[in-house]
Amino acid sequence: MKRILLRGATIVTMDRQGELAPGDLLVEDGRIAAIAPALDVEDAEVVDLPGHIVIPGLVNAHMHTWQTALRGLASNWTLLEYFRRMHAGLATAFAPEDLYIATRMGALNQLDCGTTTLADWCHNNPTPEHDDAALEALLSSGIRAAFFHGTPKPDPQPGQAPFWEVPHPRRELERLLRQHQGRPLLAIHAAVLGPHYSTLDVALHDFRMARELGVIASLHQGGGPARTPEGWQRLEEEGLLGPHINIVHGHALSDEQLQRFCALGMSFSAAAESEMSQGHGHPLTGRLRRFGRAPSLGVDLESVLSGDMLTQARVALGMQRSLDNLAYREQHGAIPPTTTIVTREALSWVTVEGARMLQQLDRIGTLAAGKQADLVVIRATDLNMQPVHDAVSSVVFHASLANIDSVMVAGRWKKRSGKLLAGDLARDLERLRASGAKITRALGLAH
Structure with a gap:
């Protein structure tokens, strides 16, 4: 070279x-x-x-890239509507080729916007063919990627166990690790349910699996009542928490839990714009700062909002400054004398902290x-x-x-020089539009 x-x-x-x-x-x-x-x-x-x-290069620490063909469709949905219409509805219409074109075009858009590393949290992959399609798409894009292998979230069907009672498919994760070991631009990790969205037995299985396989276990925390309220305590008692655990969103964690998890070296990824739009609550930024930590940031859902990571830094910074300013005014009855967060810190959330969360700060x-x-x-x-x-x-x-x-x-x-070097974009965009139209028609949402 x-x-x-x-x-x-x-x-x-x-x-x-x-x-x-x-x-x-x-x-x-x-x-x-x-x-x-x-x-x-x-x-x-x-x-x-x-x-x-x-x-x-910017680091997008959390995005469900499979939703690229559904841009804007969920922009007016709350989190509850999203669960019902996306996971129990639209997601069920995806064939492997839909996952491929969505993931490829989502990754290319990240490159276009300045993101060089994408944490692709893929949880619409009911078959190995879906996994292979998503990974092929990431590799074809040329982005540096961390593929977080997840599991679909459909409504329970008669005679089938609901997704929250199903352990993570270890064999499939092991297959992907074997198949892609040593690729310079690709890492494989686990997108698990966690105690908020699973039974205790499933959470224990998944966290043990991640520790034994040496992968990062990333999980959503928040969005309604927890299925296993005592789950975090049990996981901690079993010694299953540490720097390889990544919490996305993190709402409903108490200050005591958050402080303990920070001390254990766990990482936290916020999606400030998505969280505020869909009803999660305020991002964890300020709470983490009180314990000497900082979040990485992710786009989360292009079905809701833009894939631009600089926007995410700006939104997260503005939101936390607003909260800090309001707290000061309520306490002192005056405008704060100085700002609480400088812009360099916000830029670190989408560079340094993203690399730290992926355990690649020695490289990126x-x-x-x-x-x-x-x-x-x-x-x-x-x-x-x-x-x-x-x-x-x-x-x-x-x-x-x-x-x-x-x-x-x-x-x-x-x-x-302002031009994405990605082959025939016009052809791929047509494939993306066709995929989006097929999926929305299947659920009766076509315009």
Whole structure:
């Protein structure tokens, strides 16, 4: 792989080097070889980037990518409507080819928006063929992916056990681990039910399985009453909690539980915009900060909202600032003298914390010599970005898809000069539309 020198950009490393303005970054063999104010390099392709900002590739820590063909369909649904209409309804009409095109196009959109690592939480996979289709789609997109193997959530049928009584299919997870072991851009993990959505026996089985297989176990927490209220206590007593457990949303956890889980090294992924829209409650951001921790962020549902991770950082930051400001005003009767959260912290939620949650902070999440060359080039000369006084604040509060000039994963360009490098997009978009139309017709929701 040839060497690439990015020259003259403002580089936001999110690492010990801080910001370089201007700075040079050398990519060699898929990794970052050096970052400095100026590099004298021979035999490298030079990309001149004055007026551009380079940031680490964004990490989407939680998304159900299989819903891409249903964009906007659930935008007016509460969580209860979503359970009924999506999991018990629309999800049942998906063939493997529907999962493939939704996952591929969802992953490509992530790249287009500056996300280089996607945690794909796949829980509409009733057969191995569905799993294989989703994984083929992720690999074809060129994104760095963590595939969280889940299970469908249909309504119970006569004579069948309800999904909350069914242990995670360990054999299928083991098959996927064997089949994809060693792929540089793909990791396999488990999307389990957890004690909020399963019986105690199922939760114990699934958490033991994750520990024995050495995978991250990610689970939803919240959204109505828990099926096993005492579940977390039992899991903790069995020694099954630790850094490999990821809680998504996290609502209904007490402060005592949250503090204990933080001490155990568990990770937390918020989906601020989705949570506020569908009725989960306020994101955990502020509660985690009180215990010295921070969330990773995810889009959650493109059937509800945009896949842009910078929007998620902005929404999560604005929501927590609002809560903090309100608490101060109620206590002191005045506007706070200073803000509680700076924009750099919000950018870390969609870079550093996402990498930490995936246990890949040694490889991604910041720009540093030796790490994977996953990065985003933002065109800061555009009308909506000028003038730039604070590069991080400009990225968090002003940048959008329109400003994402180029995206690199493991040293390879996936987007260049504003154009996604993804083959025949028109053909794939037609397949996506056809899939969405087929699924909605099957449930009588076609317009």
